[in-house]
Amino acid sequence: MAEAGEFSRRAFLNGRMDLVEVEGLADLIAAETEMQRRLAAEQASGGLSRLYDSWAKRLTYARAMIEAELDFADEEDVPGSVAASIWSDMHILAQDIFNHIGGARAGEIVRDGLKVVIAGPPNAGKSSLLNYLAQRDVAIVTDVPGTTRDVLHVDLDIGGYVVRLYDTAGLRETDDVVEREGIRRTHLSLEQADLVLLLSENDTTDWIGLLGNFTGPILRVRTKTDLSDETLPNSPVNVMISTKSGVGIDQLIDRMSEHLPSLDVGGSLALPTRERHRIGLETCRQHIQAALDNAAAGLDIQAEHLRLAGHALGRITGRVDVENLLDVIFSEFCIGK
Numbered sequence: 001m002a003e004a005g006e007f008s009r010r011a012f013l014n015g016r017m018d019l020v021e022v023e024g025l026a027d028l029i030a031a032e033t034e035m036q037r038r039l040a041a042e043q044a045s046g047g048l049s050r051l052y053d054s055w056a057k058r059l060t061y062a063r064a065m066i067e068a069e070l071d072f073a074d075e076e077d078v079p080g081s082v083a084a085s086i087w088s089d090m091h092i093l094a095q096d097i098f099n100h101i102g103g104a105r106a107g108e109i110v111r112d113g114l115k116v117v118i119a120g121p122p123n124a125g126k127s128s129l130l131n132y133l134a135q136r137d138v139a140i141v142t143d144v145p146g147t148t149r150d151v152l153h154v155d156l157d158i159g160g161y162v163v164r165l166y167d168t169a170g171l172r173e174t175d176d177v178v179e180r181e182g183i184r185r186t187h188l189s190l191e192q193a194d195l196v197l198l199l200s201e202n203d204t205t206d207w208i209g210l211l212g213n214f215t216g217p218i219l220r221v222r223t224k225t226d227l228s229d230e231t232l233p234n235s236p237v238n239v240m241i242s243t244k245s246g247v248g249i250d251q252l253i254d255r256m257s258e259h260l261p262s263l264d265v266g267g268s269l270a271l272p273t274r275e276r277h278r279i280g281l282e283t284c285r286q287h288i289q290a291a292l293d294n295a296a297a298g299l300d301i302q303a304e305h306l307r308l309a310g311h312a313l314g315r316i317t318g319r320v321d322v323e324n325l326l327d328v329i330f331s332e333f334c335i336g337k
């Protein structure tokens with residue numbers, strides 16, 4: 001019997017797929033929305049790997065030039081200070097990687113979903129909104145304040161993106177141990193939130209303080225608008241909804257969509273999708289920067305930073321090749337003929 005992932009593992013060990021492609025394949029199998037599928041397909045088919053390989057080549061080439069200058073400086077074939085010419089490219093590479101890291105946030109949101117937490121005082125209509133958007137009775141709805149204690153979530157598909165919606169316990173002071181635990185969990189989910197929907201039947205301003213030190217974007221939502229004939233709120237509010245009549249829900253979804261990454265249809269989806277990628281890229285970029293900043297330390301120290309940069313990149317794809325520095329050197333020059 002085949003073990004989990006056995007064929008992909010063999011493909012990796014035999015050099016047919018690298019780690020990024022294997023991860024992409026796993027994501028492709030698990031993909032549930034159109035954007036997840038597109039991102040995973042790009043990664044599984046080597047789009048991201050080709051980019052990283054091309055960067056690795058540039059690093060190897062730069063190191064080869066430095067080695068050539070260090071080792072064969074007295075050879076006629078090696079033009080003087082050939083290494084100098086590589087630094088402008090290393091400068092560009094550091095910038096390329098920096099820009100690429102800038103897409104990590106979008107990549108993670110496409111892959112893992114935009115995390116939206118519904119918060120607010122008890123009885124504001126939080127669970128009703130979750131059920132309405134999920135189109136089924138996920139959460140218990142009663143008129144007893146403090147009904148919800150566990151953090152529940154549903155995944156919505158909004159325009160091909162995953163939006164992971166969390167229902168939480170209403171925020172208030174309480175002596176009930178179970179409810180207090182629920183409120184503690186609400187605060188934990190707020191730490192992970194990309195967006196908070198702050199719900200209240202009346203002025204949401206009173207409740208902002210309850211969000212603790214959440215610093216991300218907040219949509220203020222006035223609920224149960226079917227109960228009042230007020231058309232314009234007299235307090236700052238972004239959307240007015242009723243889960244009884246359905247009024248305002250489309251508008252709420254539109255406002256939530258504004259927080260999704262905008263990936264233009266024709267554009268490249270070669271984005272880092274995992275924390276692991278982002279950390280490796282950041283390490284790589286830092287070493288290139290260190291090489292650029294340490295000209296005074298000498299070429300050998302700079303070359304070592306470039307080696308570490310290449311290593312960080314290689315760890316992402318799992319291809320830390322035996323470096324053919326000399327191959328590059330010999331193919332560029334005719335040292336030794």
Ligand SMILES: Nc1nc2c(ncn2[C@@H]2O[C@H](COP(=O)(O)OP(=O)(O)O)[C@@H](O)[C@H]2O)c(=O)[nH]1
Nearest residue numbers: 123124125126127128141142143224242243244
């Ligand atoms: N009229 C009206 N009642 C609502 C609406 N949304 C929720 N409710 C009622 O408000 C009460 C509390 O709702 P619930 O969703 O449990 O609030 P939560 O404590 O914030 O989760 C329940 O009795 C719901 O039926 C609404 O849009 N209109």
Ligand SMILES: [Mg+2]
Nearest residue numbers: 126127147148
């Ligand atoms: Mg509730």
